[in-house]
Amino acid sequence: MRPVVLLAAALAACTPAADAPVPEVASVPDRHAYVWAGGMDSTVADQLLVVGADSASATYGQVVGSVEVGTRMGVPHHLERRVSADGRLLANTWVANTSWLFDVSSPRAPTVHASLKGASGNMAWAHDFARLPSGNILVAYNAGPGEYVGAGGLAELNRDGAVVQSAVAKSSEAGDTAMTPYTVHPVPGRDRALVGLGEMGMGPDYRYHETSALQLWSTAPLAPLALIPLPANGKDRGHVATSTVAPTANGAMFANTFYCGLYHVNGLDGDTPSATRVFTFPGGTDETLCSVATTVGNYWIQAVAALPGVMVLDVSDPTSPREVARLVVDGARFAKPHWVAVNRSGTRIAITGDGPWVLMARFDPATGAIALDSTFRDAGSSIPGIMVHAPNGAMLHPHGVAWGP
Numbered sequence: 001m002r003p004v005v006l007l008a009a010a011l012a013a014c015t016p017a018a019d020a021p022v023p024e025v026a027s028v029p030d031r032h033a034y035v036w037a038g039g040m041d042s043t044v045a046d047q048l049l050v051v052g053a054d055s056a057s058a059t060y061g062q063v064v065g066s067v068e069v070g071t072r073m074g075v076p077h078h079l080e081r082r083v084s085a086d087g088r089l090l091a092n093t094w095v096a097n098t099s100w101l102f103d104v105s106s107p108r109a110p111t112v113h114a115s116l117k118g119a120s121g122n123m124a125w126a127h128d129f130a131r132l133p134s135g136n137i138l139v140a141y142n143a144g145p146g147e148y149v150g151a152g153g154l155a156e157l158n159r160d161g162a163v164v165q166s167a168v169a170k171s172s173e174a175g176d177t178a179m180t181p182y183t184v185h186p187v188p189g190r191d192r193a194l195v196g197l198g199e200m201g202m203g204p205d206y207r208y209h210e211t212s213a214l215q216l217w218s219t220a221p222l223a224p225l226a227l228i229p230l231p232a233n234g235k236d237r238g239h240v241a242t243s244t245v246a247p248t249a250n251g252a253m254f255a256n257t258f259y260c261g262l263y264h265v266n267g268l269d270g271d272t273p274s275a276t277r278v279f280t281f282p283g284g285t286d287e288t289l290c291s292v293a294t295t296v297g298n299y300w301i302q303a304v305a306a307l308p309g310v311m312v313l314d315v316s317d318p319t320s321p322r323e324v325a326r327l328v329v330d331g332a333r334f335a336k337p338h339w340v341a342v343n344r345s346g347t348r349i350a351i352t353g354d355g356p357w358v359l360m361a362r363f364d365p366a367t368g369a370i371a372l373d374s375t376f377r378d379a380g381s382s383i384p385g386i387m388v389h390a391p392n393g394a395m396l397h398p399h400g401v402a403w404g405p
Helices: none
Strands: 032-039 045-052 063-072 076-079 088-093 098-103 111-116 124-131 137-143 153-157 163-168 181-186 192-197 213-219 222-229 242-247 253-257 261-266 274-280 290-296 299-304 309-314 322-328 335-342 348-354 357-363 370-372 396-404
Touching (some): 032 088, 153 222, 192 242, 222 274, 242 290, 253 290, 253 299, 299 335, 309 335, 335 396, 357 396
Parallel strands (some): 076 396, 124 181
Antiparallel strands (some): 045 063, 124 137, 137 153, 213 222, 299 309, 335 348, 348 357, 357 370
16 A cells, blocks of 8 residues: 655644544543654654653643654654553554664653564565564564565564564465555454555555455464455445454454455454455545554444544444444644554544644543544644654654553
8 A cells, every 4th residue: 555654744733523522531541652753854863752641641742752763764654553561662664664673661761672674584564563462463564575576474573573483475366466464463362363465565656556355364373374355346446455454342353445445354263264345434545545443342443534534333233334423624734544543441542644743532432432632732722633743843744653551
């Protein structure tokens, strides 16, 4: 999928839609948001910022710590959604083809524990990360080593970033150009993982190969098991380019695509899994993509550029999702929402998009109601959201956000 980090972006903010009020929750276990951001030009280092995310604190919405990494214009992209129990956080700089393992055991003083390139010499271009029950990290590598060619794969890393095992994403049903792991998530209760396939590409002139499939993997040992086509409906491109795979509280697994299809994935404990389109979000063009999603309980929470904003679906019945809420933002100020990440209590959602802003929404995990948190804003501003700056004042472009204690 095309990189969505734009290094020249308009100033952005947003206004809430007329949603039902969402109650405040007094105790939020995650007290910091880790914002993965890059400079607007080569004079500013890529860096991880620590933002106060406890709404009861005087530092709510303020940058309270940071650490620079060894790249500039490296395009900070995906990172884990949450800090691990032992205080580690893995993130990638896409153009630099480098992942950074942070130690955030001191929440406001993160450090770089290690920098990583590829796995086992046969895959590179790390894109997405997911924790296994053991605490080790599954990494989706989007392509082979070198100049972004060949099949990618998966690797399991330990807490220090060392490779435990790895395997290339081969399939007898598709060529190497289709074997591009983009997103990954373990299947609950199984030694298996669901992988979404899709290309990130390299640069504005890259010629994309459209992918319309998932892969089922074994995690013990690590190996691809089955290719899962995403059926087209003959009406749109909603089967193209997986963005997120994730489970819900009832154990169902779903996958959404950048072109706005949502698929329920069945049969993941057998040999012949399948995917069925169960919902189509608004949009589905190159300018109105449906990017990152997350789940809380049996709610699917989706960034939708066409709104622009976030939609919440109740997927308690996996075959018949229904919309229960949406948050619409001011597209002139906050264009193309892209990233959503939820805290451990399921009560706060961080949102980023095209521009130098991070927004915070309140979420009610009981009803699915969502509303913009107007108290998360820059000092002296009446506009919700914060404009992201480095400690030296340079403007940054945030992409991923993770939550931590």
